[in-house]
Amino acid sequence: MSKNVIVFYFNDGKGRAELTRLVLVYGQIPFSDQRLSFSEYLSMRDGGKLPFQQLPVLMVDDQIIGQSCAMARYAAKLADLYPSNDIEAGLSDMVVDAWRDLLDLFYGCYVDRVTKEGKFVMTMRSDQEKVEKLDEFFKVILPSHFDTFEQIISNNKSSSSLITDSITWADLAVFDLLDTLDPYASHWTDDSVSFYIKEPFGPYEPPKDIFKNYPKLEALKTIISQTPQIAAWLSSHPS
Numbered sequence: 001m002s003k004n005v006i007v008f009y010f011n012d013g014k015g016r017a018e019l020t021r022l023v024l025v026y027g028q029i030p031f032s033d034q035r036l037s038f039s040e041y042l043s044m045r046d047g048g049k050l051p052f053q054q055l056p057v058l059m060v061d062d063q064i065i066g067q068s069c070a071m072a073r074y075a076a077k078l079a080d081l082y083p084s085n086d087i088e089a090g091l092s093d094m095v096v097d098a099w100r101d102l103l104d105l106f107y108g109c110y111v112d113r114v115t116k117e118g119k120f121v122m123t124m125r126s127d128q129e130k131v132e133k134l135d136e137f138f139k140v141i142l143p144s145h146f147d148t149f150e151q152i153i154s155n156n157k158s159s160s161s162l163i164t165d166s167i168t169w170a171d172l173a174v175f176d177l178l179d180t181l182d183p184y185a186s187h188w189t190d191d192s193v194s195f196y197i198k199e200p201f202g203p204y205e206p207p208k209d210i211f212k213n214y215p216k217l218e219a220l221k222t223i224i225s226q227t228p229q230i231a232a233w234l235s236s237h238p239s
């Protein structure tokens with residue numbers, strides 16, 4: 001019997017939920033995409049529905065799974081996009097952990113995690129600090145990870161994917177980074193998206209040439225974005 005799958009996340013961008021969504025879409029697994037306002041998040045959190053008090057979470061029938069990598073891994077198994085070979089599975093986990101590291105570092109340019117009144121909370125950085133951190137992210141941190149992704153594809157003699165001879169959840173994770181960090185994306189200048197930084201320090205746009213040294217990653221992005229179910233998803237869910 002098919003499972004009832006619901007993805008819960010904030011309503012202000014693709015964020016940490018998008019990999020799970022891409023995996024479900026690519027694998028043609030039906031799911032409900034619930035995008036919550038901040039007050040809806042608070043009522044879920046205060047109602048004890050969020051294992052680590054954070055979003056995203058995945059609900060599978062009556063069970064809630066938190067943590068973006070765990071959710072995406074579950075979805076990948078459901079969608080048959082998780083490698084069956086143990087070594088390939090480990091390598092795919094390695095890529096997806098790097099996906100999360102990069103997202104943590106990217107979001108860390110916008111928010112700081114501090115303790116306040118005995119609680120672990122997120123606070124917004126100043127716009128000036130956001131821009132300084134984003135510059136370092138795009139010039140130093142991103143290349144160090146993207147060089148490795150490009151090398152992993154070069155090492156795979158059987159296909160233009162990262163790990164196996166077909167698309168796995170690891171490819172979708174790298175695709176998600178290419179899409180989120182795309183210097184030509186409209187979200188950098190869209191003030192309804194959480195990345196937007198207002199004048200005088202913003203709008204911030206990444207250097208246009210950040211992907212120029214990664215032809216294999218660009219080719220992978222083209223292949224995935226032209227897959228019919230992903231193309232349809234992206235055009236109906238631009239942010």
Ligand SMILES: N[C@@H](CCC(=O)N[C@@H](CS)C(=O)NCC(=O)O)C(=O)O
Pocket residue numbers: 015016053054055056066067068069100121122
């Ligand atoms: N390690 C978690 C991090 C989740 C996370 O940081 N969620 C943020 C939104 S992107 C959140 O719920 N923040 C609200 C809060 O912590 O108060 C994951 O990968 O899912």
